[in-house]
Amino acid sequence: MKIKKLFLVIALLAIFSSYYASAYDFECPENWSPATVEFGPDANGCSWVVSFCYICQIFYGGNITGYIRIMNTAPSELSKSQGCSFPEDPGWLMDELLEFYGNQCTIPACSTVYCQNIIQEFPLCWQWWIMGNYYHGKYVYYKWLEACPGGGYCQIVRKICYDYVTGQYDLDCQDWVTTYQIINLNCQTEEIPKPPDPDPPFIGTRIETECYKRYTCP
Numbered sequence: 001m002k003i004k005k006l007f008l009v010i011a012l013l014a015i016f017s018s019y020y021a022s023a024y025d026f027e028c029p030e031n032w033s034p035a036t037v038e039f040g041p042d043a044n045g046c047s048w049v050v051s052f053c054y055i056c057q058i059f060y061g062g063n064i065t066g067y068i069r070i071m072n073t074a075p076s077e078l079s080k081s082q083g084c085s086f087p088e089d090p091g092w093l094m095d096e097l098l099e100f101y102g103n104q105c106t107i108p109a110c111s112t113v114y115c116q117n118i119i120q121e122f123p124l125c126w127q128w129w130i131m132g133n134y135y136h137g138k139y140v141y142y143k144w145l146e147a148c149p150g151g152g153y154c155q156i157v158r159k160i161c162y163d164y165v166t167g168q169y170d171l172d173c174q175d176w177v178t179t180y181q182i183i184n185l186n187c188q189t190e191e192i193p194k195p196p197d198p199d200p201p202f203i204g205t206r207i208e209t210e211c212y213k214r215y216t217c218p
Helices: 002-022 075-082 091-104
Strands: 033-039 049-061 065-075 116-123 124-137 136-148 153-165 168-170 178-182 204-207
Touching: 033 091, 049 091, 065 075, 065 091, 075 136, 091 116, 091 153
Parallel strands: 065 116
Antiparallel strands: 033 049, 049 065, 065 136, 116 153, 124 136, 124 204, 153 168, 153 178
């Protein structure tokens, strides 16, 4: 009996692992670097595992530009059990990614006459995921939102430099005005509410809804 129970536990862990890993499968354009980093906690005390592609310098729109494209974001394992939802304002994550980019790439000092063009792309389309488990004779479900890879982005274009005196980034270098543009939107615009518990019940992890446009692009 103990052997059968152990086999069941191992099988369930394998199922969880395979579904969990699939959430972070992504490919970057040629010569870009992939990264998966846990950021947080956010304002709600939740941490997020973010998969993204970046390149320090690319010739784009006639300028040498840095580029960061978020491919997926999901709550950490602990945050899933806390029922975390990604904050309504994703600005905190854009700041975290900018800090990451600054540690990996060269950003000109504000004391020079140069600015670094940088583009950040944040996913607009998200979908509900659900994880089911069985505890003490009843089914328990955790539900959260993940970004839909390829569902469309809000493209944010900035000119930045780094102020070594204050230790801060100037996001409007040379009085540049940040621009926003929707790129390749490919999901429904009507909001999809948190889904009910499944019937029949299940154990495992799966996508529960279609993608929908959760964020605007200012």
